[in-house]
Amino acid sequence: MESRKEKIESLMGLSIASYYPCSGGCISDAYVFKTKDEKSYFLKVGSKSEMYRREEEGLEELAQATRVPKVFYAEDDFIVMEYIVPGQAKRDTFRNFGRDLAKLHKYHGDKFGFNANNFIGSTPQINTRMDSWCEFYWQNRLLYQLNLAEKNNLATKELAEGFAKLEKKIPEILGKQNIASLLHGDLWSGNYIIDINGDAWLIDPAVYYGDREAEFGMITLFGGFNQGFFTGYNEVYPLNEGWEHRNRVYQLYHLMNHLNLFGRSYFGQVMETLKLSLA
Known part of the structure; x- marks a missing residue:
């Protein structure tokens, strides 16, 4: 933090009065810093890459349709954004969260993919734009x-x-999908924040336009979303019949990514999900 303090002050035209470390995931070091005029900001720092600039692009895309922190500045080795004060979920928090995600998925693009490659965790995510969802998802x-x-x-x-x-079975499993929905791309319990009003904010995206069912591959993999979330989603944009079976194929992408990131401990789950996808 100290090595970047002066640079941030110069680039943003502010004076940092204090800062403290906080949770930022396994890739970045994270801090909350406060300026002399009592404004708080969230900072992530790491090794030089395109990751933070791609994160900025993803958050800006999502901001067109849902609640995300505002990005103030992004460089190769850090990103500064709005600090969301964490709070507790309220009675309708997850139902409203589901509704908000459904509204996001109603924001459509003309092709599957995105205007730039980005990252899912630290893994490059390829977003070459295509007309065919099956081809995009497979390739x-x-x-x-x-x-x-x-x-x-x-x-x-x-x-x-x-x-x-x-x-060979992908076209049969996924069917013909024509709607390219705006997706967070990596939505699990660590990639949203509940604020002091009980509202959910999306963070750390791996944005692209895809079949909206792909979003649920990660949502259903590690928990963190209650039944109220699914109720709210289906009130606004009901999931299609058979989505639970197709969901295995969408979980497989994230499990393969975890295999590549964290090693062989995920191999058994990969193989089990692959077999269920083929059943």
Whole structure:
């Protein structure tokens, strides 16, 4: 923090009075800093990459349709944004959160993908824009992760054979999807904040336009969303019949990413989900 303090003050035209570390995930160091005029900001710092600029782009895209922190400045090695004071969930928090996500998914693009590649965790996420959802999801999500697993010596013959079978079944499983919804892309319990009013804010996105059901791959993987959330979502934009089965294929992308990020401890869950996807 000290090494960037003067730079931030110069770039933003402010004077930092105090700061303290806070939780920022496993990739970045994070701080809350307060200026001499009593304004608070949230800062993430890390090694130089395109990650923070891509995060800025993603938050700006989401801001067109939902509640996200405002970004004040982004460089290769840090990002400064609005500080959201954490609070507690209220009775209708998750129902309203579900409604808000449904409204986000009603914000549509003309193609699947995004105007730039970005990151999911620290893994590059390829967003080459395509007309076909099945082709996009196979090429830019599943096949990319399989190739990465092979480079990381994490792929087995059984995994490769399973993916070969899945490639043939993807059109049948996913069907013809024509609507490209704006997605957060990595929505789990660590990537939203409940503020002091009980409202949910989205953070740390991996934004792209895709089939809205893909959002639920991560939502359903690690918990953190109660039934009220799904009730609220379906009140605004009801999920289509059979989404639970298709959800296995969408969970597979995130499990493959965890395999590549964290190692072989995720291999069993990957194989189980792959088999369920093919069933």
